[in-house]
Each structure stands twice: as structure tokens, then as C-alpha cells.
Amino acid sequence: MGLSGEVLNEEFAGQLRNSYKYSPWSKRLSQVMFNADADPVLALIRAVERAIKSRPCGAV
Numbered sequence: 001m002g003l004s005g006e007v008l009n010e011e012f013a014g015q016l017r018n019s020y021k022y023s024p025w026s027k028r029l030s031q032v033m034f035n036a037d038a039d040p041v042l043a044l045i046r047a048v049e050r051a052i053k054s055r056p057c058g059a060v
Helices: 040-054
Strands: 006-012 015-022 028-033
16 A cells, blocks of 8 residues: 555653654554653553543444
8 A cells, every 4th residue: 555654753852752653644553752760661551541541432
């Protein structure tokens, strides 16, 4: 099909803070937060929890 998504990165003071992946139709598919003080597994769990809460009831 030739469709591709886009990855956008946010930097602060020269350090990568957030990375977002978008679908070809501009829907955010993922977000990765980078924080030297945070546990990356816990950050992933929280991101999944937020994604689940933001879905309409019955959405797959």
C-alpha cells in the first residue's frame, strides 16, 4: 500500500524526553517517555492504563 506512520521526538535541554508514533491517518499509536529517574516498565504500564481508559466502551 505504501502507507507509513511517522515518529516524532521531543527533546528538552538536548535530551530525548518523549517519542510518539502516529499512524498514516494521524492517530497516535504509542508514546514513550524517557526519564532518567523513572522505571521504564512502570512508565509503560501507566501508558497502557491511560490508553485503556481513553477507549470508548466496547472498542477493541
